[in-house]
Amino acid sequence: MRRLIPTGEATRPVALTEAPQPVPAPGEALIKVEAFAPNRGETFLLEHxxxxxxxxxxxxxxxxxxAADGSGPGIGTRVVGHPARGGWAEYAAVPTHSLAALPDGLDTTRAAALPLAGITALRLLRTAGSVPGRRVLLTGASGGVGHYVTELAVGAGAEVTAVTATPARGERLKGMGARVVHEVDAARGPFDVVLESTGGAALPVALSKVRPGGLLVWFGQASRAPVTLDFFELLKGSERVTIQHFHYAGAPYGSDLSALVRLVERGRLHPEIGRTADWTETAATLVDLRERRIRGKAVLLTGGAR
Incomplete structure (x- = not known):
């Protein structure tokens, strides 16, 4: 079979090669991959x-x-999956606890755009707690996670302010019912919850927007710049604010994938796919994703996607 492997080259991060077909463990199913979606964080791993x-x-x-142990879906089932590794290939071995069956109305192209961003959005909002009627600030809202968080939070009754780099990147979020700004400074606080994914100079500003006793959930550092907090500046802000580190990872993922599938099927979640291409164009797509030239998700097709 063919799979994509890293090259270590900035302009061509991956290349196709011949490789043995994976041998599934007893609790894994072998999946013929029809579509996969890279994440921006994966582009950073490919640099070194x-x-x-x-x-x-x-x-x-x-x-x-x-799966040999009898768990999970049977042969011929269309699925979405979230393996730990190895998904950019013609075949992938995936733990059955990280698979969800797809209904007839959900194509594999849209399904591939769900896992990491969708699971992150679900788990972020659970971390935030009940959001109906609460004011939520979301930074770095242009990507897949931001779109899912915005749609789910607005749908649940939250008042969402989304920070995007450009007006074009904010149009769809505005259509979902969010207030869109392009600088954290422009967000009109105070907010009950801040979901912060930019890091660098943006996090202290976002922190200053939290109401007394509120919550800031730090789930990313898209700027790739470290954060510096000044104790005395904090003293000037709200008291008793909690800063909580967040990382989405932690199998099993199957129940969250099933929840995402149901939300899409019921019209409550709409994946934004900014690019669909044949997987022979993966290297160029990864460069564009890294450089933020793709809005929403990119999906690569290995053939047979529907």
């Missing part, structure tokens, strides 16, 4: 790839070999 790195966490396709 560790030996043996096999990228690929968001996939959709067809079960061609059911």
């Amino acid at each position: 790839p560790e030996p043996g790195l096999l990228p690929g966490k968001d996939i959709a396709g067809l079960v061609v070999q059911a």
Whole structure:
């Protein structure tokens, strides 16, 4: 079979190569990958790839070999999956606890755009707690996570202010019912919850927008710049604010994937796919994703996606 492997080159981060077909463990199903979606964080790993790195966490396709232990979907089931690695290939072995079956109305292209960003959005909002009637500030809202968080939070009754880099990147969020600004400074606080993914100079500003006793959830550093907090500046702001570190990871993922599938099926969640291309164009797509030239998700097709 063919798979994509890292090259360590900035302008061509991956290349196709021939590789053995994976042998599933007893609790894994073998999936014929029809579509996969890279994440911007994966592009950073490819800059200095560790030996043996096999990228690929968001996939959709067809079960061609059911798990030997009897768990999970049977042969011929269309699924979305979130393996730990190795998804950018013609076949991937995926733990059955990280698979969800797809209904007829959900194509594999849209399904592939769900896993990491969608799971992150669900778990972020659970961390934030009940959001109906609450004021939520979301930074770095242009990407896949931002779109899912905005749609889910607005749908749940939150008043969302989304920070995007440009007006064009904010149009869809505005259409969902969010207030869109392009600088954290422009956000009109105070906010009950701040979901912060930019880091650098933006986090202290976002922190200053939290109401007394409020919550800031720090879930990313898209600026790639470290954060500096000044104790005395904090004293000038709201008291008793909690700063909580967040990382989405932690299998099993199957129940969250099933929840995302149901939300899409019921018209409550709409993946934004900024680019769909054949997987032979993955290297160029990764560069554009890294450089923020793609709005929403990019999905690569290995053939047979529907």
